Amino acid sequence: MKNEKLVLDVAYQPQERTARSTSSIMLDVIIALIPASVWAVWQFGIQSLFLLVVSVSSCVFFEWGYRKLLHKSSSIGDLSAIVTGLMLAMTLPPTAPAWVAVIGCFFAIVIVKQLYGGIGKNFLNPALAGRAFLMASYATIMSSYAVPRSLKSTVDAISMATPLTYMYGGQEVPEFFTLRSVFLGTMPGTLGEVSALLLTIGGIYLIIRKVISWRIPLSFIGTVALVSLIAGSGTMDRGSWMLYNILCGGVILNGFFMATDYVTSPITARGQIIYGIGCGAITMLIRYFGSFPEGCSYAILIMNLCTWAIDKAFNNRQFGVSKKDVKAAKAAKKAAKEAAK
Amino acid sequence: MPKTFKGGVHPNYNKFPDVPVTVIAPPDQVVIPLVQHIGAPNKPLVQVGDYVKMGQKIGENGDAPVSAPVHASVSGKVIAVEPRPHPLGDLIPAVVIENDHRDTPCTDLAPLTEEELKNGEAILQRMRDAGIVGMGGAMFPTAFKIKSGLGKVDTLIINGAECEPYLNGDHITMRTYPEQLLKGIECARIAAGLDKAYYGIEVNKQDAIDILNSFHPEKYGIEIVPEEVKYPQGSEKHQIKAITGREVKPGGLPAGVGCTVISTRTCYAIYQACYEGKPVIERIVTVAGSAMNQKANALTRVGTPLGYLAEQCGGYHDLRKVVLGGPMMGICATSLEAPTIKGTAGVLYFTKKEDRTVKNPTCIRCGKCTTVCPMHLQPCMMYMYYSKGDFEGMSRYHVTDCIECGSCSYNCPARMPLTHAFKTAKLMFQAKAAKEKAAAEAAAKEAGK
Structure with a gap:
C-alpha cells in the first residue's frame, strides 16, 4: 500500500464540484421542448418532423464542420447545437422547405455563434437571429401558416392566418379560435408557438430544474399582459384581448426559451427583470405600431444588444457598502469636483 | 427562523458525527512545524538530543505580538531540527521528536486559579502561552485577535456553523463536552471584556443545540443562535451578517464593525488551556474521502504524518489527492510525510473520482x-x-x-x-x-x- 514514489495531484479549491454540467443543462432544455415538438408533429404532420430533424442535424453539422475546419476543439458534446437547431425549427412555419431551415442553421451557427467564438461568446440568440435572417430573406415562406389537423374539418384551405393577424388587422377573430383552442394549441403558427400549455409545462420544468430563473419569463409575459390590458383594443373586451396577446404570437415560447438564453441575457437579478420588461414592452410596441403582428423575436434581439449595458448598470450591491455609503461617496466625489473648479 | 445570509450553496455534506471518536496512537516520530500560525515565525527552543515532555514549549518568537508558540505533542528525544514538508506546502523548519510512548506530561502550565479565570489579562496571557490559534483553519493567533479588538468590539461571535462538508469535529465537541465548551466561551468573553457572546450553530446540529441549551448557556453570558444550513455560513463575514446584520466593509476587518469571531474548537482549546493547563497538542481530525477504506473522527496529536494517519484509520486505495480541511476551502497537501497541524480540522483522501475538471472550460454566462x-x-x-x-x-x-x-x-x-x-x-x-x-x-x- 505504501508507495514511496506516489506523486499527489494538486488542485486549487474547491475540491468538489456540482454534478450539473453544461451538457446536462442543455439536455434539460431539449427535454423541455419535447412535448411541444411532439404536439407540432401531431398537428402539422410528418413534414414538421422532417423539418425538426433537418434543422437539428444541420446545426450539429455546421458546429462540427466549422470547428473541424479551423482546427478548434470539438464542441458538439455540450449539446448546445442541438438546442439551437431545435429552437430554430420551433420558429419555422410547418410548410417551410428544408433548404430554408439549412440556411437558417448556417446563419445561426456559423455567422452568429462560431464567428464570435462559439458557445458563450455570441451576443445575439442564434436561433432568433437565424429566424430574423430568414424573415428578411424569405418573407412569404416565413409567413404562410398551414392549417393544423384539428381545424382541417372547419377550414377548407391550405394555409390560413393566425389569430394575431386578425386581431391587429382590425378584424373579428374567427370563432373557432376560442381561448381554449389557442391555449391548447389548435391554431396555425410556427412549429413551436402553437401549444401554450405544453410550452408552459416545459418552461416550468426548466424553472424547477433551476436551468432558468422565473425572473425573465415572468417580467416578459407580465409586461405583455399589463400593456395589452391597459392599451386594450376596440374589437374585444380587455380580458380576452390580454389573454390572446399572451397565448398567441410566440410569447410563451420566447419568454421561457428564447429570452432566457444564458449568453444573451443579463446575469444579475435586477438586470434580468429590466431585460424581461424591455422584451415585453418592445413586443407590444411592434404589435401596436409595427408592420407585423408577432414582434417577440425582434424585441428579444434588440434586448440582446442591451444586455451588456444592463449588466453594467444593474450590478449587485457590493457587500459591506450600503446604499447610504454609495450616496455619500457620490456626494463626496461631486464636492471634490466642485472644489477643484 | 434560523438566521442566514444571501447566496451560498448546498454541497453534499457527507457528515458522520455518529462515528465514534478513534484515538490515534501517536506515531514513533512526530514532526512539529515551527510555523502553525499567521504571523512571525517561531524559533526553536530545543536542540537535537534534548529530552522533551508532552506539552513542553519547543518553539516561540519572543515578544512578537502576532505569534503563537508550539508545543511537543509527545514526550521523547529531539532527533532533528530541520526543514520538513509542511502541510500547506514548502519545506519549513520543524522539530522532530522520537516518541518514547510514555507521554510524560509537562507541568509548566498550571490550571488558572478562580481569580485568574475572572481576569481577562490572565486569560489572554494563557491563550498566548498555550499557543492558541484560530483552529477553524485560519490559524490567526487568538490572543492577538481578542487583544486588538479590545475597546472596539461590542459583539463576540462563536462560530459553530461547521459548514464545510465532511467535517465533524465541532459537532462532536459540542455533544461530548458541552459544559467545558461553554466555560471556554465564557473565558473568551471575559478576555474580550464583554457581557455577552453569540454562538451561531447550523440547525443540522440540532441535537448539539439542545444539549448546549440544557446547560443554561445564559449562565455563562452566551446566547445560542440557530442558523440555516448553507455553505459558507462559517465564513467570518457571514457569521457576522447572519447574527448581527452588519456587513464588514470591503477591505476592512471584523473589528471595524465591532465583531470578533472565534471558532468552536478554539473555544474548547481555551477551556483546556485555562482549566486544565493543557496547550494545543491534539484535536479531532475528520478522516474521510473516496480513497479511504473507512471514515473516522480521529483524535490526533499535532505532528502526526498524513500517511500514518490514513493507515491508522483503515488505509487507503487509488490515492490521488490529499486535502487538508474541508473540500470547499481545503488546500492540497503535496506529501504524505507532512504532519497535521493545529488548524487541521480534517484530512480528505481522494481518488480520481471527485475530479470533475474538463479540458477546455468555456463560460456559458449562465450566471x-x-x-x-x-x-x-x-x-x-x-x-x-x-x-x-x-x-x-x-x-x-x-x-x-x-x-x-x-x-x-x-x-x-x-x-x-x-x-x-x-x-x-x-x-x-x-x-x-x-x-x-x-x-x-x-x-x-x-x-x-
Whole structure:
C-alpha cells in the first residue's frame, strides 16, 4: 500500500464540484421542448418532423464542420447545437422547405455563434437571429401558416392566418379560435408557438430544474399582459384581448426559451427583470405600431444588444457598502469636483 | 427562523458525527512545524538530543505580538531540527521528536486559579502561552485577535456553523463536552471584556443545540443562535451578517464593525488551556474521502504524518489527492510525510473520482456563480477581465472582495476555474500595490535629493 514514489495531484479549491454540467443543462432544455415538438408533429404532420430533424442535424453539422475546419476543439458534446437547431425549427412555419431551415442553421451557427467564438461568446440568440435572417430573406415562406389537423374539418384551405393577424388587422377573430383552442394549441403558427400549455409545462420544468430563473419569463409575459390590458383594443373586451396577446404570437415560447438564453441575457437579478420588461414592452410596441403582428423575436434581439449595458448598470450591491455609503461617496466625489473648479 | 445570509450553496455534506471518536496512537516520530500560525515565525527552543515532555514549549518568537508558540505533542528525544514538508506546502523548519510512548506530561502550565479565570489579562496571557490559534483553519493567533479588538468590539461571535462538508469535529465537541465548551466561551468573553457572546450553530446540529441549551448557556453570558444550513455560513463575514446584520466593509476587518469571531474548537482549546493547563497538542481530525477504506473522527496529536494517519484509520486505495480541511476551502497537501497541524480540522483522501475538471472550460454566462456568491460579486465577469489581465475591469467588479469560499466554482456547470483565478488575481493586486509603493518611495527619495 505504501508507495514511496506516489506523486499527489494538486488542485486549487474547491475540491468538489456540482454534478450539473453544461451538457446536462442543455439536455434539460431539449427535454423541455419535447412535448411541444411532439404536439407540432401531431398537428402539422410528418413534414414538421422532417423539418425538426433537418434543422437539428444541420446545426450539429455546421458546429462540427466549422470547428473541424479551423482546427478548434470539438464542441458538439455540450449539446448546445442541438438546442439551437431545435429552437430554430420551433420558429419555422410547418410548410417551410428544408433548404430554408439549412440556411437558417448556417446563419445561426456559423455567422452568429462560431464567428464570435462559439458557445458563450455570441451576443445575439442564434436561433432568433437565424429566424430574423430568414424573415428578411424569405418573407412569404416565413409567413404562410398551414392549417393544423384539428381545424382541417372547419377550414377548407391550405394555409390560413393566425389569430394575431386578425386581431391587429382590425378584424373579428374567427370563432373557432376560442381561448381554449389557442391555449391548447389548435391554431396555425410556427412549429413551436402553437401549444401554450405544453410550452408552459416545459418552461416550468426548466424553472424547477433551476436551468432558468422565473425572473425573465415572468417580467416578459407580465409586461405583455399589463400593456395589452391597459392599451386594450376596440374589437374585444380587455380580458380576452390580454389573454390572446399572451397565448398567441410566440410569447410563451420566447419568454421561457428564447429570452432566457444564458449568453444573451443579463446575469444579475435586477438586470434580468429590466431585460424581461424591455422584451415585453418592445413586443407590444411592434404589435401596436409595427408592420407585423408577432414582434417577440425582434424585441428579444434588440434586448440582446442591451444586455451588456444592463449588466453594467444593474450590478449587485457590493457587500459591506450600503446604499447610504454609495450616496455619500457620490456626494463626496461631486464636492471634490466642485472644489477643484 | 434560523438566521442566514444571501447566496451560498448546498454541497453534499457527507457528515458522520455518529462515528465514534478513534484515538490515534501517536506515531514513533512526530514532526512539529515551527510555523502553525499567521504571523512571525517561531524559533526553536530545543536542540537535537534534548529530552522533551508532552506539552513542553519547543518553539516561540519572543515578544512578537502576532505569534503563537508550539508545543511537543509527545514526550521523547529531539532527533532533528530541520526543514520538513509542511502541510500547506514548502519545506519549513520543524522539530522532530522520537516518541518514547510514555507521554510524560509537562507541568509548566498550571490550571488558572478562580481569580485568574475572572481576569481577562490572565486569560489572554494563557491563550498566548498555550499557543492558541484560530483552529477553524485560519490559524490567526487568538490572543492577538481578542487583544486588538479590545475597546472596539461590542459583539463576540462563536462560530459553530461547521459548514464545510465532511467535517465533524465541532459537532462532536459540542455533544461530548458541552459544559467545558461553554466555560471556554465564557473565558473568551471575559478576555474580550464583554457581557455577552453569540454562538451561531447550523440547525443540522440540532441535537448539539439542545444539549448546549440544557446547560443554561445564559449562565455563562452566551446566547445560542440557530442558523440555516448553507455553505459558507462559517465564513467570518457571514457569521457576522447572519447574527448581527452588519456587513464588514470591503477591505476592512471584523473589528471595524465591532465583531470578533472565534471558532468552536478554539473555544474548547481555551477551556483546556485555562482549566486544565493543557496547550494545543491534539484535536479531532475528520478522516474521510473516496480513497479511504473507512471514515473516522480521529483524535490526533499535532505532528502526526498524513500517511500514518490514513493507515491508522483503515488505509487507503487509488490515492490521488490529499486535502487538508474541508473540500470547499481545503488546500492540497503535496506529501504524505507532512504532519497535521493545529488548524487541521480534517484530512480528505481522494481518488480520481471527485475530479470533475474538463479540458477546455468555456463560460456559458449562465450566471449561476452570481446567484451563489455570498459577497454579491459577479464571478463570470471578474473571470473575463482576469483572463485579459485587465486590472481596471477586475477592480470595477471588486475582485479583491472575494473570500475564496469556492461557491462559484462549485456551482459552475462549465467547470471554470473561478476561485483559482480570483486567488491569483488578488495576489496580482498585492504585487502591483507593492510595486507602486516601492516606485513611489523611490520617487520620493529622488525628489528628496
